[in-house]
Amino acid sequence: MSQYGLLIDYEYCTGCHSCEVSCKNEKKLGRGVYGIKLAEIGPFEITPGNWEWNYVPCPTKLCDLCADRVERGEKPACVLHCLGLAMDYGPVEELAKKMAEKGKKVVMFVP
């Protein structure tokens, strides 16, 4: 059986926190506890006018890749609600292929 993972396209992750909050809802997590937590890198200026500013949500060990939802044939809560449509769920081989196609600013988590 193949491993599953979460792919994050951080070129288009807008930092909206929907993954974080929808995961908390799904997993019924209290304040200060996260199944996935947004990190912010930047903003800083590399050369004039050339900025780096990324948001990347990082799943924690509370993430079970939404096993129940997936079983029901639904997308993981974070993937469904992601405003940037910047998340994907699937077998790691498939996601790796998608990463190669995208070619930049993309990361995969196997929580």
Next chain:
Amino acid sequence: MDKQQFLNMEEADRLNYLNTEAATKDFATICAELGMTKEELNKLGYYFVRNKFMAKPMKGYGTTIRSGNEYKDRFK
């Protein structure tokens, strides 16, 4: 024609009337004959542009006349 007679006219006729007048008279004369100011005419939706009267048919909430081009008429 005086102001009251002008106001009694149908909307469409008013514009025709103004433009017939404008063919021979200047704006100030037309206003004087009607006993109306530029502002009053504007308020009714009539504007004097490059020697011709024109109308701005919609005045926000000032009218409920529809263009006839709304959704239901266009896409049956």
Next chain:
Amino acid sequence: MEKEWKKQQSDGTIVVRTCGWSPPGDHPVGCGMKLHIKDGRLVKVEGDPEHPISQGRLCVRCLTLPEYVHHPQRVIYPMKRVGKRGEDKWQRISWDEALDIICDKIRYYTDNYGAESIIVFGGTGREACLYYYPLAFSAIGTPNCCYPLSGWSCYGPRCSITDYILGAGYPEIDFAGFYPDRYDNPNYKRPEYLVIWGKNPLMSNPDGFYGHSIIDLMKRGTKIICVDPRITWLGTRAEHVLQLRPGTDTALALGLLNVIINEDLYDHDFVENWTYGFEELKQRVQEYPPEKVAEITWVPKEKIIEVARIIGTAKPCPIQWGLAVDENPNGVQLGHAILALIAITGNLDVPGGITIGPPAALMGKWRMETRSQLSEELWAKRIGAEQWPALSTAMATTHPDETLDTLETGKPYKLRMGWFNSSNFITATCSAQPDRWYRALQSLEFNVVQDTFMTPTAMAFADIFLPLPTFAEHDGVVLTHFGRNAIFMGAINKAFEVGECKSDIEVCIELGKRLHPEHWPWNTAEEFFNDQLKPEFGFDFNDLREKGVFQPPYEYKKYEKGLLRFDGEPGFNTVTGLVELCSTLFEAWGEDPLPYYKEPPYSPYSTPELFKEYPFILTSGARTFTSFHSEHRQVPTLREITPDPIVEIHPEAAERLGIKDGDWVYLENMFGKCKQKAKLTKTINPKVVHASHGWWYPEKPAEEPSLFGVWESNINTLIPHKHIGKLGFGAPFKCLICKVYKAED
């Protein structure tokens, strides 16, 4: 979408499909979602993948809806004040009692002082925006309906400018919202470039535009140009950012026009056939060569030229204008110049360009007609109508600044009763000098407030509090752009009930039935919506529920087809029948018919002496994901993400002032002061600071003088009254000056 909109699951949970619109949330964005109800409680909100626009996506405001809906502080029964104003003493009453008290008061003031002594205040963006006009005109019978923001500085100016210059509904970028198959529709063309001007749609979803459509477009290859005094996250993904000095936008627009016209990059065919006053505009823009514009705006000359060339040659290249157009005394000219840019580059009403709504609003006929239920004599008493013909021609409201004057002076007559419909405007939202409004509003003898929570405004003024349901608790219709260029129309479905709340339209119907039954034949919201929908679309409310959303087809190039004018002739619904690059209406109202730049009333150049004392340019109002203006401050999950009001300041400037990241600082100027938390960032110019709006602290004491800490971080106290443009529009909310110092308390 699936026909069934309400389902019961095996465990008894009821799942109701609906579309969102504040309260709470935001503008009429109408995202699709499924509400899970168990034992009378909202337990879960889940995005609806079938919705053609949101496609399952939901922002944190809807994801936390259960926290809002079942919040212990929510007011869910009608309340009568039993203490003094400003005391937190209330008694629960029945709707009948509340309406009896209200109707008695309305009759009393109408009989003794005339209906004009009653005024209805409306807020920004909520569903109430469709109903507070009819509430005033048709249910109460007063001509005075007021949006209190100085210079009407939100959406109204853009709609009015569009009416004057294009004679059309609201111009919005074409994001393929009209097509069920969206971006893949063969009639659609993806914009090559998209200019986003004074706006951050990712967070604000302005007027119902689905903000993250911009991300959809970027993934498909659209390049972005941002015009913004800050580098936003979107700015870091943009090909160009024109980081201008706040308030100088009009100079920039004229500079862009200068390059496009002088380098002959405009659409000759469109200009010759469909515009009026091109020669005059051409002459005018000669006064704005890029060198001079660079000096005014702080945007390098080369950048101006480069971007102008892109706008002139990229096809299509729509420009999305934002609130920066409204919140500027020079904003009418900015709007005019931006529309001119769009028009002469051939981007008007073409696929992938700027779509424009027909002159009559979708589902708007009833709203407009309610106004004719007032006599001309009464209508003429509308506050400020005489003094501000431009504003009062396009808008059905009072003039906001004039209204404050009337409250303060009792001239031309005294206002006696207030009705605050979804408006919390002593918080830093839709008023300038909210402290002055607060004092002036004390003169009202009797007030009704409709809201979901006890807000500072309600605590200060309500004599009767009427609880509003959230969108999850009532039936309604959401339509983007308030119907002025609706991409779609969606059903809002009542999923359950909390307490005894009544929606805006339900209150209108009940009040109307008591006071003016001849205008209010409907018994329920559903009956009302059937009557609005059936004649215009041929289907009723239940059909809309089953459809989920309805996307009206769109016609491009309406001006060629006679679809914009009342007489069915080709052209635009303007005085000249053309896009008025030179405006006949502005001239008639005593304004310059051509766009021009005017320096902000307070700036390093217009008030250099004052600027020595107040050495920062102050801009404000950027949105966050976690709140809609003053909403959501009491929602724990959202407050955890955004706990404090943030002022952004450049690290160099902060260092000079001994301010560290996270320090509380005071912002102060000639008009007021407030306290916010400093965030150091290089994304802002060292001479500029950006402050947050909409802050109050639901956790702080409710009673006077605290009023939930409403004065502590209130940025609008720094904005002056009546510093507006010649036509009555636009106040300097985004271009003031201030000083910043560390708060020692």
